[in-house]
Amino acid sequence: MTQKSAVKVPFLDLVSHHRPLLDELTAAFREAAEKAAFVGGPAVESFERAFATFCGTKHAIGVANGTDALRLAYLAAGIGPGDEVITAANTFIATVEAISQTGATPVLADIDPKTRLLDASAAEAAISPRTKALVPVHLYGQPAPMDTFRTLADKHGLVLIEDAAQAHGARWKGQRTGGLSDIAAFSFSPGKNLGSCGEGGAVTTDDDELARKVRMLRDHGQAKKYHHELEGYNARLHAIQARFLEIKLRHLDDWNATRRDRAARYSNALAGIEGVRLPFNHSDAESVWHLYVIETEGRDELGPFLGDRGVATGLHYPIPLHLQPPYARLGKEEGAFPHTERSARDLLSLPMFPELTDEQIDWVADGVKEWVDSRS
Ligand SMILES: Cc1ncc(COP(=O)(O)O)c(C=O)c1O
Structure with a gap:
């Protein structure tokens, strides 16, 4: 081996990342196993409160992954067949898959070459009478200029939704992502800045009605067991992941x-x-x-x-x-x-x-x- 590979640099090192937390994570797993509390429940509610406080929003709703967070946010916002939703052409596919999965049509727009984020004028040019929502993506951890998008959304009567899957804790003009739009989606897949030890996601919003809908949609459309107000999904956050996430959120x-x-x-x-x-x-x-x-x-x-x-x-x-x-x-x-x-x-x-x-x-x-x- 030449001197050239003297220093190894992995792309990501989740083993070193978790090592200092292993005792706490193991204790959280033990507690969940001893209580046999695995899906939803107090651990999820506790993490939801902590994550809402972190984002500065009224609500955070834990869901199974970031793609579900997007889809449920879109559905709660009333997006469906016949609607168009504008987002960036350079995003991860999940932003767009989730649009199609509501029955709506994704409309892609170009990026600003400097920031590599959705370009507001390209987004505006893509607006049609069928446009229902704008979805800027905080790509690479960099917050999109949400005040510009707010103005655009208000001007055209559109719902504004953040894809914040890559940007937990980022700030635009001092305000955290998750609270910069009508409703926002986060991913906690393991490699994210805040990652679970498996899959996870969250929706944040200040709007009580949107939050209520997302809570129902993630749990088969029910607010009360076996009383189904809507047709929903099984998109709940696991209690163990919620505990892991709450431990990691402190850091x-x-x-x-x-x-x-x-x-x-x-x-x-x-x-x-x-x-x-x-x-x-x-x-x-x-x-x-x-x-x-x-x-x-x-x-x-x-x-x-x-x-x-x-x-x-x-x-x-x-x-x-x-x-x-x-x-x-x-x-x-x-x-x-x-x-x-x-x-x-x-x-x-x-x-x-x-x-x-x-x-x-x-x-x-x-x-x-x-x-x-x-x-x-
Ligand atoms: C920009 C973006 N949106 C959505 C997602 C989907 O999140 P998940 O993998 O948790 O479903 C991801 C993560 O992979 C992402 O990077």
């Missing part, structure tokens, strides 16, 4: 602060490298750096080059949704969303997690520099 602000620090070290180390575009840091945004995504021509070579140095990288996401087979039916061909397409072609996610060491970040940054130098 989330610290983890997010560490991610910001790690991102700043990357940005300093990578500044000025020709041909490498770094993530944009908007002055009104406090990102929680779910991912640290650079863009460069030739990323298909940079990824393996870093791999040879022991650095794992990712692609979020390599094929925009309008070019994926299930959405060919939307009729948007290559060239429809040039900023999204260019970003998808050039993007590369570098390792990002709170436990990343200075040495690891410097090793990754040196690798990027070495690759750029090797090409000139």
Whole structure:
């Protein structure tokens, strides 16, 4: 082995992440097993209160995963057949799957090339008489400019929904995600900034009626056992996951602060490298750096080059949704969303997690520099 792979940098290190919490997590599991309390109940209610307080919202409703959180938020907001819902072409597929699953039609719009978030003017241009809702996505942990989207939604009478799956704790103009719209969806899949030890999600809102509907929808449409007001789903959060999440939530602000620090070290180390575009840091945004995504021509070579140095990288996401087979039916061909397409072609996610060491970040940054130098 050459000196080149002296430092190993995984993409994510959930083993180190959980190690300091293992006693608490194990005790939570033991307690749940001893009480045989596995789905819903006081553990879920306790986490819901804690997460609502964290987001600054009146309600948080635990659900089975982030995709269910989106679908139930959409359904509670009255989205269904005949409606159109606008979102970003560069999001994870779940944002869009959940739109289709309500019977509505997803309408994709291009991104702002600087922030890589849904572009407000592109979203406005996509509004039609059938548009029911706007869904900005806080991609990579970076909050979308929700005051701009609020104005747009109000102007056109639309529901405003956040996909906050990647942005627990991020702030736009000082206010946390989850409370920046009519209703918001979070994912707690294990690799998220707040991840369960399995699957989980939550819907947040200040609206009592929306909250009531989501609570029913997640539990077969019932508010009282076997009294079904609606046709719903089995989309409940497991009690054990709720306990794990409440334990981890206490550390989330610290983890997010560490991610910001790690991102700043990357940005300093990578500044000025020709041909490498770094993530944009908007002055009104406090990102929680779910991912640290650079863009460069030739990323298909940079990824393996870093791999040879022991650095794992990712692609979020390599094929925009309008070019994926299930959405060919939307009729948007290559060239429809040039900023999204260019970003998808050039993007590369570098390792990002709170436990990343200075040495690891410097090793990754040196690798990027070495690759750029090797090409000139
Ligand atoms: C932007 C975005 N939306 C929605 C989801 C769906 O969440 P889940 O995987 O918990 O269903 C994810 C996570 O994978 C995501 O990154």
